Amino acid sequence: MKNESAKVINKPLKAKKVPSFLVSISAVILGVLAGSVLILIIGKNPIVGFERLLFGAFSNKRRIGNTLSMSTQLILMGLSFSFAYKTGLFNIGGSGQMLMGGIVSTILGHYLPSSLPKPVYIVIVLIGALAIGGLWGLIAGFLKAKFNVHEVVSSIMLNWIAYWLVYDFIPRFVKDQAIAVKSKPLDFSRTLGLEWLRKATGMSTLNLGFLFAIIACIVIWFILEKTTLGFNLKAVGANKYCAEYAGIKIQKSIMISMAIAGALAGLAGLTYYCGYSNLMEMGKMPNEGFDGIAVALLGNCSPIGVFFAAIFFGALKMGKGSLAATGIPTELADTIIATIIYFTATSVIIASFWNKIYKKRYEKKKAKLEGEEKK
Numbered sequence: 001m002k003n004e005s006a007k008v009i010n011k012p013l014k015a016k017k018v019p020s021f022l023v024s025i026s027a028v029i030l031g032v033l034a035g036s037v038l039i040l041i042i043g044k045n046p047i048v049g050f051e052r053l054l055f056g057a058f059s060n061k062r063r064i065g066n067t068l069s070m071s072t073q074l075i076l077m078g079l080s081f082s083f084a085y086k087t088g089l090f091n092i093g094g095s096g097q098m099l100m101g102g103i104v105s106t107i108l109g110h111y112l113p114s115s116l117p118k119p120v121y122i123v124i125v126l127i128g129a130l131a132i133g134g135l136w137g138l139i140a141g142f143l144k145a146k147f148n149v150h151e152v153v154s155s156i157m158l159n160w161i162a163y164w165l166v167y168d169f170i171p172r173f174v175k176d177q178a179i180a181v182k183s184k185p186l187d188f189s190r191t192l193g194l195e196w197l198r199k200a201t202g203m204s205t206l207n208l209g210f211l212f213a214i215i216a217c218i219v220i221w222f223i224l225e226k227t228t229l230g231f232n233l234k235a236v237g238a239n240k241y242c243a244e245y246a247g248i249k250i251q252k253s254i255m256i257s258m259a260i261a262g263a264l265a266g267l268a269g270l271t272y273y274c275g276y277s278n279l280m281e282m283g284k285m286p287n288e289g290f291d292g293i294a295v296a297l298l299g300n301c302s303p304i305g306v307f308f309a310a311i312f313f314g315a316l317k318m319g320k321g322s323l324a325a326t327g328i329p330t331e332l333a334d335t336i337i338a339t340i341i342y343f344t345a346t347s348v349i350i351a352s353f354w355n356k357i358y359k360k361r362y363e364k365k366k367a368k369l370e371g372e373e374k375k
Contacts, residue, residue, distance in 0.1 A: 018354040020300040026350045027298065028312070031340030038335060039328060049328045056322030057315035065204025069276050071314030073098075075213040076268035077292025078299060078306035079220050080261045084137075084151075085301050086224060087257035088237035089144070093155025094265040095289025096162035097136045101129035101269025103166045106183055106280050109190040110174050118189065122208065125270060133266015134259045136162065141258025145251035151258065159285065167282050176279070183280045192275035209271025214307075216264060221303040223260075233257050265289070294341045313337060 036046035057067045077094050084091035105125045112121055136158055143149035174183040188195075192207040224230040235243040236253045244250050268288060273280050295313055299305030320333030343350065 018351050018358065020302070021305065022354060023347045023350050024298050024300060024305065024309070024344065026354070027340055027343035027347065030343045030350075031336055034339045034343075035332065035336035038332060042328070044326060044328050048326055049323060049332070052322040052326050052328075053316065053319035053333065056319030058319075060202060061200070062202030062204045063318065065201030065206035067314050067318040068210050068311070069205040069207060070318050071310045072207075072209045072213045072276065073268045073272045073286075073288045074291055074295050074310035074313055075307055076216060076264050076271065077288045078295030078310050079216055079292075079303060080264035080268070081292050081296040082299070082301035082303070082306055083220055083224075083264065084257050084261040085296065086237050087233045087253060088240060089141075089151050089254065089257055089261075091137065091140070091155060091258065091261045091265075092152050092293070093137065093140055093158050093262070093289070094268075094292050095286050096155070096159035097133045097262045097265030098269040098272065098286050098289055099159075099162040099166050100136050101133040101266030102273035102280055102286075103169050103269075104128045104132045104266075105270040105274045106186065107169065107173050109186045109274055110184060112190075114189075121190070122192065125274065126212075126267070129266045129270035130263040131266070133269065134263035136266070137262015138255055138259040140262075141255035144258070145254040159289070163283075163285055166280065170280060170282050174280075181282045186274060186278040188278070190274070191278050192271060205276050207271070207275040209275040212267060212271060216267065217303040217307050220264075224303075229256070265292075268292075294337065294344070297344045297347075298340065 032050070036050075039046040039049045056063065058064050077098065080094050080097070081091050105128060108125045108128050112124065116124075140151050140154040140158055143154045144151045170183045171180070176182045176184045192209050192212075193205075194208060197206055197208075198204065222230075224234065232243070232248045233253050233256070235246065235248055236250055236257075240250050243253075269286075272286070272288070291313065295306055295309045298312075299307070299309035316333045316337055320330045323330050323332060
């Protein structure tokens with residue numbers, strides 16, 4: 001008994017580390033509480049408001065399918081940001097990479113032979129979206145590695161290059177004669193949609209993209225946790241000077257990281273413009289590029305965390321339309337998301353709060369064991 005007591009007493013306090021998921025859950029709870037206060041201020045019932053949010057996202061098969069479909073892009077964009085972040089890079093170019101993946105997929109969807117079997121067609125557009133997104137990320141990575149151009153600056157510029165390329169490509173290659181600012185809608189057979197899946201989910205927009213997102217989570221987890229490449233990339237992110245001293249090629253790691261991040265964002269473009277939707281619009285920068293940053297932060301930049309954070313944000317986005325029936329502004333859902341992001345950004349404070357609680361519990365247990373020993 002004394003030996004066991006001694007082990008507990010000698011255990012360092014830092015061994016009881018605050019789990020990252022606890023910090024994320026705390027941020028969500030604080031965001032929900034802040035949202036409840038805002039609903040009360042406008043004279044509405046917060047319980048009714050959140051009930052309508054959940055109703056709008058999960059009340060039937062169709063809404064569940066649409067929520068998962070909405071979450072698909074958020075999963076991939078969250079993974080894109082997270083992967084670069086693990087290497088110490090800030091990929092803010094997800095919107096441009098997503099646009100490039102979308103426009104290439106859309107053009108392929110219109111120009112590939114209609115006689116092409118759907119499995120072959122999907123493989124081709126999948127490769128196209130991954131390749132162009134990877135190239136767009138690689139450009140920013142190359143500029144960073146070779147000329148030390150900050151990736152935030154280069155990726156923002158690449159966002160606008162992609163924006164104007166889409167602005168040119170839509171009327172040049174896939175213009176809708178009826179609506180000049182949109183591309184021609186893709187036939188259902190040229191999207192990622194499957195008829196049986198559509199019927200099983202009450203004619204929702206759920207498509208193969210969600211499966212691609214799940215596979216991407218597994219692949220990214222495997223790369224980061226089980227491969228030498230993942231170890232090297234995380235080592236560069238932790239301390240690039242030590243990593244270089246250890247023989248890791250910093251420039252190569254930066255370019256690989258940004259290329260993979262770009263490929264994930266390009267895949268998000270495919271799942272959105274050829275899955276959730278079936279057309280592209282001119283003059284529209286996708287918000288998912290920035291929402292992915294919030295998803296990554298809330299998910300602690302881990303694949304499993306990103307997956308559930310994306311589902312949560314997807315539910316808020318899909319459910320906010322149902323708030324109108326209660327007289328609560330639909331923008332409140334975006335406000336709740338913004339508040340959660342704010343609390344996530346202050347994760348150091350939240351972690352400090354939980355550390356104090358853990359420390360008090362530890363000290364109380366330590367005093368109790370010391371008292372038992374004296375007896």
